[in-house]
Amino acid sequence: MGIPVPARPSDGDRERVAELLQQACGEGRLTLEEFSVRVGAVWSAESESELALVTRDIAPTPVVGSARTVEKIVTVFSQTKRRGRWRLRSRRLGTYTVFGSTKIDLRDVATAEDVIEINGCCVFGELKIIVPQGVEVEVTGVVALSSQETRLAAVPRLPGTPEIRVRVTTWFSNLEIRSRPPSLEPAIQDD
Template sequence: MTVPVPAPISDGDRERVAELLQRACGEGRLTLEEFSVRVGAVWAAEDEGALLRATDGLAPTPVVGSSHTVDQVVTVFSQSRRRGRWRLRGRGLRTFTVFGSTEFDLRHVLSGEDVIEISGACVFGEFKVIVPEGVEVDMTGPNVFSNQEFRLAPVPRVPGTPEVRVRVTTWFSNVEVKSARPELPAS
């Protein structure tokens, strides 16, 4: 009795599945973190079964909580946090923080864009961006009497994930950009 050997998969097969996952992310059926993990599995797949597992459980429609869109956040003498499932209205996110704290956790953000741009200013405040491991980040912007900390995990970029561009002008502030491992699902 011979055991059938699975046929090898092509880069074209991987690209088709990666595009399907990217569309699902843009439609709100996957978060950036879920997309990052699944598309990583697609490029590591050695057979058709692994490709199919990367799309297992893909929600047919967006889940509750994904319709809250954001394109601008202003924080004055207060604190703003964007965590959990939230959607970027477009490619860019504008932010302005004065005597406050602003945090964007992009691990569960919903966006189908190839590039996510975060731009703005932080004066006498704190500004923090968290991305999933394997997402490329470019941080620029003038830094006046401020601290900028850039901590990405030393892991390869996950193919198909968007590039995150952070351009924040800071005065007397603390700016942090870091990557974090995927959160474990609640059981």
């Protein structure tokens, strides 16, 4: 008699677990980065037990710090950094930078949206957006006498992750969008 081979999870099982993860992210129990890593594990799971491990330690309630809701970031003659755990309740985030520097780290954002839209302008400033690896990013907007750089890791898109659409007009500015791998360190590290 041979050793029984565990059954591979069905696509339906994987979709149900991915939906649970998306709900946990929307409720603030997972960050976008944690969601991205876990949904990748869902689609690569070889057995039902591996699939069960993906959701076993999700907090039953939102963790501290996830209640900060942000809809707009305005920076004038200043520097703004939005990082750590924060909540995006709608699909739109406005960002306006004039003679300043704005850094938006989406790796620890809590959202249930399928699409995140970042709209705004940057005039005589700098806007840096960091996304988790495996997230699709679309960049549009007027670039006038400015620099725009998109550096995303060459990894496959993780199913179930939101698409990020950046529509920012830049005048005499620098716009940088880059992906970063999941970190084991707290998100409060400086770049």
